Amino acid sequence: MTSTTTYPGNLFVVAAPSGTGKSSLVKALMELDSRVSPSVSHTTRAPRGQEKAGREYHFVDDASFEAMVSQDEFLEWALVHSNSYGTSRKAIDEQIAKGLDVVLEIDYQGALQVKDLYANAVLIFILPPSWDELRSRLERRAEDSTDVIELRLANARIEIDQAQHFDYVIINELFERALFDLKAIVHAHRLKFVAQRRLREETFAGLGLTD
Numbered sequence: 001m002t003s004t005t006t007y008p009g010n011l012f013v014v015a016a017p018s019g020t021g022k023s024s025l026v027k028a029l030m031e032l033d034s035r036v037s038p039s040v041s042h043t044t045r046a047p048r049g050q051e052k053a054g055r056e057y058h059f060v061d062d063a064s065f066e067a068m069v070s071q072d073e074f075l076e077w078a079l080v081h082s083n084s085y086g087t088s089r090k091a092i093d094e095q096i097a098k099g100l101d102v103v104l105e106i107d108y109q110g111a112l113q114v115k116d117l118y119a120n121a122v123l124i125f126i127l128p129p130s131w132d133e134l135r136s137r138l139e140r141r142a143e144d145s146t147d148v149i150e151l152r153l154a155n156a157r158i159e160i161d162q163a164q165h166f167d168y169v170i171i172n173e174l175f176e177r178a179l180f181d182l183k184a185i186v187h188a189h190r191l192k193f194v195a196q197r198r199l200r201e202e203t204f205a206g207l208g209l210t211d
Contacts, residue, residue, distance in 0.1 A: 008198050009096030010189055011118055012036075013104045014182075015111045016126035017156035018081075019138040021172045023056075025126065026105055028179050029186070036186065037100040039092060042068065045083035048143055076106065076113035081151065085110065099199070101186065108162040122189055124182070125166040129173035 016022040030036045042058045044065050053059050060068075065084050068074060077086030087104060095102045104114065114121050128134035134156060138149045163169050168185050172178040189195060197204045204210065 008099035010101045010186075010195060011092065011096055011104070011114070011121040012101065012124060012186060012189075013106060013111045013114050013121055014124045014126065015106060015108045015159070015162075015166070016172075017128070017134065017159045018152045019134050019141070019156075020126045020128050021137070021175065021178070022105055022126045024175070025170075025172065025179055025182055026103055028175075029103070029182050032183065033101075033186065035101050037095050037102050039087055039095070039102050039104045041104075041106065042074075042086045042088065043083060044085075045081075075117065076110035078107045078109040078113075080107045080109075081148075081155065087114075101190070108159050108165075112162070112165060120194070122168070122185070123166040124168045124170065124185060125163040126178070127160065127163060127169055127171045129171055133173075 014022055014026055026038070030038060040054065040056070040058055042060050042065060044060060044062050045057075047053070047057070047059055051057065062084070065077075065086065068086065069077060073088060073090070074086035075089040075092055077084060079085075085107060087106060087110065092102055092104075104111075106114070108125070111123050115123055128137070131153075135149070135153060138144065138152060144152065170178050170181045170185075190199070197209065
């Protein structure tokens with residue numbers, strides 16, 4: 001097992017069922033906090049709406065993805081809704097080594113894999129306020145067929161059951177409140193003793209607070 005203890009940056013992992021508002025919350029957080037850096041995952045699915053390669057995802061074909069898996073280039077990867085998603089191990093290590101706080105938006109399977117590798121990773125799960133509201137959000141975004149929506153709802157029941165394994169849970173009923181909760185988690189984690197000691201080594205050394 002590796003650990004983020006020696007890195008000046010923090011690793012936050014956000015997971016949620018489709019339609020919960022995870023991407024909108026993370027995007028808003030990054031607009032408000034310049035220290036938060038996104039991790040751009042690789043995926044075999046096609047771009048949606050206004051998504052652009054290299055911004056929301058690195059879009060690759062199945063053969064390229066499988067080659068990266070065989071070369072152990074992914075920190076985690078998972079098959080979600082018949083498409084593969086993976087997070088570059090090298091990209092994450094480089095960002096947190098620079099002191100950036102990295103946010104991963106990934107499936108719960110990947111989140112738990114990351115926690116096994118990075119003991120200090122902070123896992124955050126976003127919940128919908130109700131099943132009816134989740135269905136309504138999936139229908140309002142008008143990106144999926146009825147069959148796909150039903151598949152996403154079925155998968156959501158499995159995903160939500162995994163929230164108990166996460167460090168924090170945010171219920172996205174009102175977007176502004178959920179965003180406040182997300183910001184609070186990030187800020188509070190930066191103030192933990194071990195995080196402050198990594199970031200302010202000289203201050204801690206001057207006060208005699210060393211190992």
